Amino acid sequence: MQTRTMTITLATAATLLLGACGSTTEERTASGALAGGAAGAILGGDLGSTALGAVGGAGAGYAYDRYKDDRDDDRRDRDRCRDRNNDGYCDRRR
DSSP states (O other): OHHHHHHHHHHHHHHHHHTTOSSSHHHHHHHHHHHHHHHHHHHHOSHHHHHHHHHHHHHHHHHHHHHHHHHHHHHHHHHHOBOTTSSSSOBOOO
16 A cells, blocks of 8 residues: 555656646647656556546646746736836836
């Protein structure tokens, strides 16, 4: 029982750490699918668990990519904003 708990813990940690590696949507989705599939195979030990883990990992990788892109867009917008009148509002004209 203790070995199974350790295996589950390590598989979960590996999935979280490697689930969104990459810099493009395709890379993050693929790495999520690989990590999720590996975790499903380790935890479930059958084809259904592997497939379910791969689908879940791909979804998690894609969701992380969307989050990261949105956050980067917000950062770019904030960096472009200039408060030229010191009134607390963004003046985007250059």
